[in-house]
Amino acid sequence: MKIWREWIHNIRGYNRNTRLILVTELLFSIGIGMFAIIYNLYVRAAGHPQLVVGNVVAISSLATAIALIPAGILSDRFSRRKMIIIGGFTTIITLALRSIIVNETGLLTTAFIEGLFVALIHVSFIPLLSENSTDEQRVHLFSLLSALSVGASVIGNIGGGALTDLLQKAVGFSELISLRITLLVSTGIIALAIIPMLMIKENKAERRIKSRKKSVKFNLKEFYRKNKTSLNLIFLLSIAQLFIGFGAGLVIPYLNLYFSDRFEASKSTIGLIVSLGQAATAVAMFLGPMIVKRYGEVKSIVLLQFASIPFLLLTGLTQNLWLASIGYLLRQALMNAGNPIMMSVMMSRVDNHMRGLANSIGGMIPNIGWALMGPVSTSIVQANGSYWGYVYVFSITAFLYICGTVYFYLVFGTKKSGIALRAENRPL
Secondary structure, eight states: OHHHHHHHHHHHTOOHHHHHHHHHHHHHHHHHHHHHHHHHHHHHHTTOOHHHHHHHHHHHHHHHHHHHHHHHHHHHHSOHHHHHHHHHHHHHHHHHHHTTOOSHHHHHHHHHHHHHHHHHHHHHHHHHHHHTSOHHHHHHHHHHHHHHHHHHHHHHHHHHHHHHHIIIIIIOOOHHHHHHHHHHHHHHHHHHTHHHHHTOOOOHHHHHHHHHHHTSOOOHHHHHHHTHHHHHHHHHHHHHHHHHHHHHHHHGGGHHHHHHHHHOOOHHHHHHHHHHHHHHHHHHHHHHHHHHHHHOHHHHHHHHHHHHHHHHHHHHHOOOHHHHHHHHHHHHHHHHHTHHHHHHHHHHHSOGGGHHHHHHHHHHHHHHHHHHHHHHHHHHHHHHHHHHHHHHHHHHHHHHHHHHHHHHHHHHSSHHHHHHHGGGTOOO
16 A cells, blocks of 8 residues: 555646646557557558568668657757657658558658657657656656556557457458558547647746757767766666667567467457556556665666566467467566666756757667667568577577676676766765
8 A cells, every 4th residue: 555655645746747748648659559569460461571561660760760869959959849749740640641551662661751750759758757857756757657658558459459350350341451440540549649748838947948058059079078977878878778679679569470470369369468468567667666665776677677588588489379478478567667767767867958868869779779670580580480480589589688687787786887877976
């Protein structure tokens, strides 16, 4: 009961902007959850081979990686709210086009454009939330945001799979048309997320600071000198995220195809499995602050990531759908429970005016992994089949996760490394 009273106390302290941001995240995540669970299957239903699916994921992730740093600079210098709204409207248009177009050139072009503009949302969302919260609220708030995101994705995953099967089996539409209607419905839900964002009022003090920034000429050398501590921290954290991002890029974008290829699971079953994984993640994220209290931020991240690896291997090696599902659920919960803790580490230790850049680099690293490893993953599966192909990619992912976690502990979990992070007198 104590943990729930603590959560309720924190939620009651959130201001109006924070609550509107959370509503935006709720609607956006439902829509994206529906879109993500179905889109790879839509590309396959359109008659394209596995490699094209990998190329579409790769080019979208590459575009986001390219755009994230410029988007982060824009977010730090201009209105974060406006960046999210611009990115939101453009994303809605491109997602609608992606739901209709079936030729390979069109698929790749719209994926690239959407990847560019979704970067504006990625880099602005967390800093905007940080500006509307206190240091004491942040770990709980980021955990709530992540739990809300994955909880809403559960609804989207289940809804996406169930709606597609309903349209195909009960109504009688073809597989391609059923998938297309589901994608368009998900795009409509994402469009609703713009409404609460339009109601947010930007902080006047932040607006004045950004107004002064616009008139200041940018000097790279001076920028590094003034922000050396924050930039060094961002760089060190990015290396750890690079290992994790490369590993995730081999597996995560293709989990719906994995369950379809190896177990011939229906779309409703795939949606249910993925959604249960998201639900398990949401529960784990609520427990994050309690784990941090006991072990501290660094040890909590290390323990959660290491604990997820056996379940990742179970998912990739088994030929039993139930065991694969259980392994997936536990891997999702443990690995992703560390994300809000990592987010809190980053946002609490870099200067306020560097948060957009920090968030953009933090988002760029996983996207680089997805962009570079997507075609590698699909090529391995296409060459080795639905069993050994996935065994190889899951095993490589486990190795990269181990490397990233060991590096993170060696850099941030020892007394020697702690000196670098205590530059701002904030102990880990």
